Amino acid sequence: MNAVIEVENLSFSYTPQRTILKDLSFEVRRGGFLAIAGPNGAGKTTLLNLLCGLLRPKSGSIKIDAAPVESYSSRKLAQKVAVVRQEFVPVFGFTVAEIVSMARMPYLGLFGFESETDKEFVSEALEETDTAQFASRPLYQLSGGERQRVFIARALAQNTAILLLDEPTSLLDLKYQVGIYDLLKTAQLKKGKTILAVTHDINLAAQYCNEILLLDTDGSYHIGKTKDVLSPEQIEKVFSVRIFAGSLGQEKFFIPLGKFAKDSYLTANEPDSSEQKKS
Amino acid sequence: MTDLLTPKRLTMRIILSLAVLAAVMLVCSLVGTQKVSLKAVFAGPGNEPGQNTDYEILVRVRLPRVILAALVGAALASCGVVLQAILRNPLADPYILGVSSGAGLGATIALLSGITWSFWGGSPIALFAFAGAITTVWLVWCIGYFTGKLQVTNLLLAGVVVNAFFTAVIMFLMSIAKSEELRSTVLWLMGSIAEKETAVLTASAGCILTGIAALFSICYRLNILTLGEEEAKALGVDTTKTRVVAFGFAAFVTAIAVSLSGLIGFVGLIIPHGVRLVSGPDHRQLMPLSAVIGAAFLVIADTIARIIIAPAQLPVGVITAMVGGPFFLILLAKHTRKVGWLK
Numbered sequence: 001m002n003a004v005i006e007v008e009n010l011s012f013s014y015t016p017q018r019t020i021l022k023d024l025s026f027e028v029r030r031g032g033f034l035a036i037a038g039p040n041g042a043g044k045t046t047l048l049n050l051l052c053g054l055l056r057p058k059s060g061s062i063k064i065d066a067a068p069v070e071s072y073s074s075r076k077l078a079q080k081v082a083v084v085r086q087e088f089v090p091v092f093g094f095t096v097a098e099i100v101s102m103a104r105m106p107y108l109g110l111f112g113f114e115s116e117t118d119k120e121f122v123s124e125a126l127e128e129t130d131t132a133q134f135a136s137r138p139l140y141q142l143s144g145g146e147r148q149r150v151f152i153a154r155a156l157a158q159n160t161a162i163l164l165l166d167e168p169t170s171l172l173d174l175k176y177q178v179g180i181y182d183l184l185k186t187a188q189l190k191k192g193k194t195i196l197a198v199t200h201d202i203n204l205a206a207q208y209c210n211e212i213l214l215l216d217t218d219g220s221y222h223i224g225k226t227k228d229v230l231s232p233e234q235i236e237k238v239f240s241v242r243i244f245a246g247s248l249g250q251e252k253f254f255i256p257l258g259k260f261a262k263d264s265y266l267t268a269n270e271p272d273s274s275e276q277k278k279s
Numbered sequence: 280m281t282d283l284l285t286p287k288r289l290t291m292r293i294i295l296s297l298a299v300l301a302a303v304m305l306v307c308s309l310v311g312t313q314k315v316s317l318k319a320v321f322a323g324p325g326n327e328p329g330q331n332t333d334y335e336i337l338v339r340v341r342l343p344r345v346i347l348a349a350l351v352g353a354a355l356a357s358c359g360v361v362l363q364a365i366l367r368n369p370l371a372d373p374y375i376l377g378v379s380s381g382a383g384l385g386a387t388i389a390l391l392s393g394i395t396w397s398f399w400g401g402s403p404i405a406l407f408a409f410a411g412a413i414t415t416v417w418l419v420w421c422i423g424y425f426t427g428k429l430q431v432t433n434l435l436l437a438g439v440v441v442n443a444f445f446t447a448v449i450m451f452l453m454s455i456a457k458s459e460e461l462r463s464t465v466l467w468l469m470g471s472i473a474e475k476e477t478a479v480l481t482a483s484a485g486c487i488l489t490g491i492a493a494l495f496s497i498c499y500r501l502n503i504l505t506l507g508e509e510e511a512k513a514l515g516v517d518t519t520k521t522r523v524v525a526f527g528f529a530a531f532v533t534a535i536a537v538s539l540s541g542l543i544g545f546v547g548l549i550i551p552h553g554v555r556l557v558s559g560p561d562h563r564q565l566m567p568l569s570a571v572i573g574a575a576f577l578v579i580a581d582t583i584a585r586i587i588i589a590p591a592q593l594p595v596g597v598i599t600a601m602v603g604g605p606f607f608l609i610l611l612a613k614h615t616r617k618v619g620w621l622k
Binding site: 049052053054073074075076077078079081082083085091092093094095097098099101102103105106108110111112113114119122135136158 | 282283284285286363364367369496498499500502503505506509510512513514515516517555559560561563
């Protein structure tokens with residue numbers, strides 16, 4: 001068996017009235033790249049927090065390297081799983097090098113002084129993410145895209161087999177979105193990292209991820225290869241939005257259509273399409 | 280990568296700052312209305328007590344006072360650093376979780392009730408202040424725990440509410456007090472460094488230095504805790520344990536400092552910020568350097584308080600704010616670039 005993450009009959013709820021995740025079962029093979037998508041409130045971030053041991057399941061189990069998550073100490077788990085969250089506000093002006101070197105925490109002694117090996121991991125992560133140029137600058141001086149690269153550098157310096165990311169590109173422009181996914185894909189292919197990324201961008205997921213877990217708000221879910229799971233019908237059903245689907249060579253793409261979309265074919269029957277034309 | 284802290288660099292900086300502190304302590308103990316000659320001091324106490332006045336003044340009067348000022352300064356500055364880190368709040372100071380009002384209430388009760396007995400050379404005021412401080416922090420801790428599992432906001436709000444309540448009780452007690460009791464209470468609340476028995480000084484030094492050493496041992500975890508609860512947990516930090524150690528020792532050390540000297544403001548807030556501007560935010564360096572600089576700062580402030588209107592003395596809290604405020608503003612103006620995180 002080559003599964004590095006095994007989730008079995010996982011259920012979770014914050015309040016007894018509303019279950020967020022219901023009987024969820026899936027596996028992620030070593031070196032896989034899984035996208036986790038779904039509407040707001042479907043439990044994507046909750047699932048991420050369960051996987052990194054921040055929350056405990058109400059029922060079911062999560063295994064990492066064949067051992068239950070709760071059997072790991074927080075230090076041991078941090079040697080296996082690195083997490084990149086949505087942007088946080090930095091306090092007290094730590095530099096990029098200091099922030100990235102904090103990734104070595106699970107390997108360091110009481111006073112946290114880095115060995116040469118630790119410093120090599122940090123340098124390598126800074127180089128790989130093209131952030132070495134900012135190393136001595138305080139984090140707050142960087143732009144959103146640069147910061148996100150720093151957080152990914154930190155996750156890489158942690159040298160874990162598994163990377164969990166919570167909407168790593170939500171605040172970034174198109175160039176940085178692709179740049180971040182290029183970086184992650186390189187880490188997957190070159191270093192054999194297993195990557196799970198929560199994302200709202202199904203197009204990037206279709207392009208970069210091998211598999212996708214599509215969560216719905218009613219607790220149902222679909223998992224499989226991205227090309228199988230991502231169909232216009234499936235996306236329309238889960239997100240309750242009309243979708244225009246197309247393909248470009250081997251890449252599929254999906255565009256959500258709002259009620260003001262100016263596509264004559266799709267909007268011909270809309271009541272306000274005539275008004276659109278007049279104006 | 281060269282700017283990461285190394286043990287060698289840290290040790291060098293601590294030794295250097297300790298040398299500065301020693302020089303400050305020596306110079307300040309020589310300063311005063313009565314001139315003291317070092318040469319005469321080195322001649323020793325002489326055969327009878329009181330034979331060598333210079334020795335008596337320096338060793339028995341000034342040095343204990345300078346040491347006390349250094350201990351209180353180190354305690355307040357290092358606890359300020361720790362509380363700013365765990366509360367992720369640049370406005371935090373050692374008194375933020377109720378230590379001040381608790382100690383104030385304890386001292387006010389002792390002063391107004393006219394208790395005269397002493398315990399192991401310690402005045403009842405100090406003991407009441409210590410008990411008040413510890414009880415209040417425990418109360419704030421319990422409120423914070425039961426309302427929100429020690430979330431930062433709950434702890435801060437609990438601290439604010441308890442502080443306000445106890446301050447009201449202090450004001451009530453003062454409003455019904457006699458005028459001479461009122462004056463001594465007000466003076467205590469202003470904070471002052473006065474000579475203490477050697478036994479008290481030794482015991483306090485032991486407690487404060489142990490507390491600071493314990494706080495130093497979690498400094499690397501404090502760095503990571505400033506990233507936030509979830510980030511710190513994901514990096515393998517036991518956040519609850521770190522908080523318990525931080526709050527516990529910071530409260531203990533602050534309570535001792537307050538019971539020794541009353542409420543000296545400003546040191547615990549400004550010294551951490553000043554040192555951070557120069558040394559950077561790494562707590563492994565910031566905490567010990569703040570302790571040493573805080574010690575030197577309070578020694579200087581107390582010396583000024585002692586001589587500026589001699590033979591009378593000013594409460595040292597007046598000097599810490601009057602001297603420390605402008606000095607901090609100069610530092611802030613010089614390093615504005617470094618405080619972008621305050622925006």
